[in-house]
Structures are given as C-alpha cells and as structure tokens.
Amino acid sequence: MKLLLAVALVALAGVQDTTIYTPGDGVSLPQPTKQVKAEYTPEAMQNRIEGKVGLDTVVLADGTVGDVKVVESLDTVYGLDKNAIAAMKQWEFKPGMKGGKAVAVRVHVVINFTLK
Secondary structure, three states: OHHHHHHHHHHHHOOOOOOEEOOEOOEOOOEEEEOOOOOOOHHHHHOOOOEEEEEEEEEOOOOOEEEEEEEEOOOOOOOHHHHHHHHHOOOEEEOEEEOOEEEEEEEEEEEEEOOO
C-alpha cells in the first residue's frame, strides 16, 4: 500500500497545469525578451507583397513559444505566412503570470512585412 501511494505521489509531482489562459482577470500579458524578424522570400519580394500576418500564439510558462496558428493570412503562395510562423517560434518571453506563478498564455501577435 505504501509503495502504491509513493508511486501515485511521484506521478502527481510530474503533472503540470496545462491550462492556456488569456490576458486579463489576474493573468498578465507575456513580455517579449527576444524577437526574431520574419524573412522575406525572394518570390514575395519579386511580387512586391506587403502587409501583415496575424498569429494566434501560445506563450508557455517557461517563456518559449508553443502552438502558433495563422489567423490573418497575408501569403500562402510565396511563403510569408510560413516564415512568420518560423520567426514567431524563435521568440522568447518573460511569461505571463497568474497568482504569482508563470502560466501559459494565448496572445495575438502581428508580423509585418514591408519592402524598403
């Protein structure tokens, strides 16, 4: 019986809060500490595509980026949406907090593509 209880306690110790919060109601907004600029593809430059990609991004409790989804597409043909996701995955954050504890927070991030 003691062995079963010990195994159960060890299993519970490894369980983490998998809730993904939204900012507000005691949940703070994650703050970027490292931002990576999305690269233009040569084809998108040649076709003079400019605009923004809206990303639904989960910032994990350790400040890294988890799931990223395009919610406002700019370009699925020449690779700008794909490059926006790739850049976003490299960002780092001071995580959002709830009750003094770091938590996963879903945020909206806009990546701009502007030709010079």
